[in-house]
Amino acid sequence: KAGVTQTPRYLIKTRGQQVTLSCSPISGHRSVSWYQQTPGQGLQFLFEYFSETQRNKGNFPGRFSGRQFSNSRSEMNVSTLELGDSALYLCASSSSTGRSSPLHFGNGTRLTVT
């Protein structure tokens, strides 16, 4: 069974640009969550999608948005990039939306904003 796939693995952008990250969940998983990881900050929750609907959103500005397609694949978009957006962006899929459900993470997209 293929794991969670995130593309691209690395991305370098300049301030003011926008970026789109992609996540393909494990087959059969309908829940996809996005996290931002920076050194010493742990994982910061961005949002969760289930069956194409955003179920929950973290405390990030509106520049961060996402969507989920009918095949459960998800994309995350960040507009007007800032230097502080440099981070590892992780996508996780789960078979359900319960908080105790195991999260299966991809290997992330490393975004560097210069």
Place this chain on the structure above:
Amino acid sequence: TQLLEQSPQFLSIQEGENLTVYCNSSSVFSSLQWYRQEPGEGPVLLVTVVTGGEVKKLKRLTFQFGDARKDSSLHITAAQPGDTGLYLCAGAVDSNYQLIWGAGTKLIIKP
């Protein structure tokens, strides 16, 4: 603000030594998960604990959930270089839909 504090933040020890990593909060958790993240990869779930006082073992790793479900520990016996990684705990709180994540413990086991 609900916080989950992990300690130590960084630990570097020799192969064969024992160690304990802690995850503490003032909040009561309905469940708590431990993940390990290796460089260049995403976190991988190690265990989920749900009952106060619960102890789970995974080979040389022993996980314990506090009786009051406010804290948890991870004990590694005879650490090996393959145990190297970032250990993260994440707790589920009834009043919060999201998981609460600790900042992680970076563990290095030197051969």
